[in-house]
Each structure stands twice: as C-alpha cells, then as structure tokens.
Amino acid sequence: MKKWFQKSIIITVALLTFGLISPSHFIWEQILDSKSPSRTIASNANDYEQVTITDESYVYKNMAHAAREQAYIKFGNRIGPVIQHEFDDVIFPKMQEAIDMTIAKASAQEITRLSISEQPSGDHHEKIFNIYNDSTKKDLIRFHVRTDKKPQEGYYFNFHYHLAEDKYSKHYVLGDIYWSKNTPPKWLS
Template structure:
C-alpha cells in the first residue's frame, strides 16, 4: 500500500473515532507489517505453510489403529527409498526429526475424516519417482485408483543460499491445487544427486 494511503487511512480513522484509536496503536502496526510482509514475498513463497504443533494426535479416533501404523511405516519406507543411498544418509536424521512427524500428522489429520470402510480401501503407491521428479508416494483408493493425498519433495535453488529440499503435499479436496508445505531441508550449495541414486 502506498504511504500516502496508509497515512490517509490512519487520519480518517482517527477523525471518525474522535481519537479513540490513535495511529500508533498496535493494530495499525500489525496491519501494516502484515501487508508489507505479504507484498515482499515472491508468489511461490506464498504457499501455505502448515504448522502441526497444535494438533493433538489423541483427538483423532481410528477404529483400527493398525491401519494408521501401517500407513506411517510405509510412508517412511517410501521416503527413504526415494532418497536413495546418496541423499538418504545425509538428510536422514533431519528428515526423522523435522519432516516425518509433520508428514505423519498430515496423514492422521486427513485420514481422520474417512470412515473405517474407506480406510480399508486405501493403499500407498510403491514407486517413488526418480531423476528430478517430485513424487515420494501417493495414498490412493484401491477400488477407484484415485489419489487422496500426494506427498512430494521438490529441489529448490535459493539465490545466495544453495539447494533445499521442500517437502509438501496436495489433497484431493481442492483437486491437488494447493501446495501445503511440511518443511525444508538444506542440502548445500552444490547440486544434489538425482533421486533414487
């Protein structure tokens, strides 16, 4: 927003409220900071960042918790298969600590919306994409072969910083349009090897 619009808006509110809301109020500061922050972000960094710390795993009820355990275990196996022997040993510890818990909570959150009959029809794809493709695994319905959730990792090069692995997922609810970030892992300034290598 232009500076003169900001000043005009503050003056108009101060006059209309007879000074009850002064221009130095915290509301104005947070409004202006949020607007400035949003304007300065590039379009691709406006992707939704989800923080799962507030989710209590105990609040989800699953009639058969073994299904959930199987999905979690398969998700971890597919991720390490995707990393291969060159990337896995280097990022494995950080993946276990920062990304895998978010991945498991995202699975819990989305599968909690399904009934037990729907859960029994779910499977995890077993072939992560190699080369430079993003796919880690998809959770899909075995009867219809339609994906419910797609978990991906993208290699990003950030100027002056180097290469990062951006872990994210997409859901069928919005036709896989929204990019929901799980977290980033730094690689180095050198180009990472291809997936599955």
C-alpha cells in the same frame, strides 16, 4: 487368554501363511485382544483367510511405516544418509500428521481400502508417494519433494503435499531441508 492358546494361534497362523505374517508383538497384541469387537479371528484352521483387522490404529501405524519406507527409497543411498536425521525429526512427524488427518476423514469402510503407492519417481521428479483408494484408484493425498535453489544460499529440499479436496492445486508445506551449495544427486541414486 491363556498363553498356550495364544502361542498355538501364532504357530498355526505362521504355518498356514508360510511365514508371511510374522509374530510382531503389535499385530498379535491387536489380534489376540479379545475385548475389541472390531477384530475377528478365524474359528478353525480352514478359515484362516478370514482374519480381518479393521482397527484404525493398525492402519495409522502401517501407513506411517510404509510412508517412511517410500521416502527412503526416494532418497536413495546418496541423499538419504545426509538428510536422515532432519527428515526423521522435522519433516516426518508433519507428514505423519497429514496422513493421520487424511485417514481420520475417511469412513471406516474407506479406511480398509486405503493403499500407498510403491514407486517413488526418480531423476528430478517430485513424487514420493500417494495415498489412494484401492477400489476407485483415486488419490486422496500426494506427497512430494522439490529441489529449490535459493540464490547465494544453495539447494533445499522442499517437502509438501497436495489434497484431493482442492483438486491438488494448493501446496501444503511440510518444511525444507538444506542440502548444500553443490547440486544434489538425482532421486533414487
């Protein structure tokens, strides 16, 4: 596709959406890739609302970004900086793998209806976020973090998830992160 045409599409979409769709390279590469049949681009300026993206890789990346964001909201300013590196290196790759597995099991139609909850629970509650079907409002997977106190060792954050398949009865452990012997602050603080 010619560069001038690509730039004009980007400018047109930016103007019509009042800047709500930023010119992120990943998004525009996916939208402007004319070889993929799963993408449709509006034919004229009046149909700009009909731009749809059903590419699973876009959904995977979007979910992963939202998951990390919700986790850091849950951690707050006091816990987040302390556990950030271990979370990013150990826990988040396993969390992303669980998300990918859940999305892979969903049908193409269901994938377009998946959403991520936006309110992690505070105080000492476990919920980080849930991935749910937006039309049925039923959770597919729930991600939690629990504070455990091990005698003579101290406090750990136990990251785990629950699946709708087994009615959320089983803990699927993602891993533990050590805090210290001191009581950790409340979530969202």
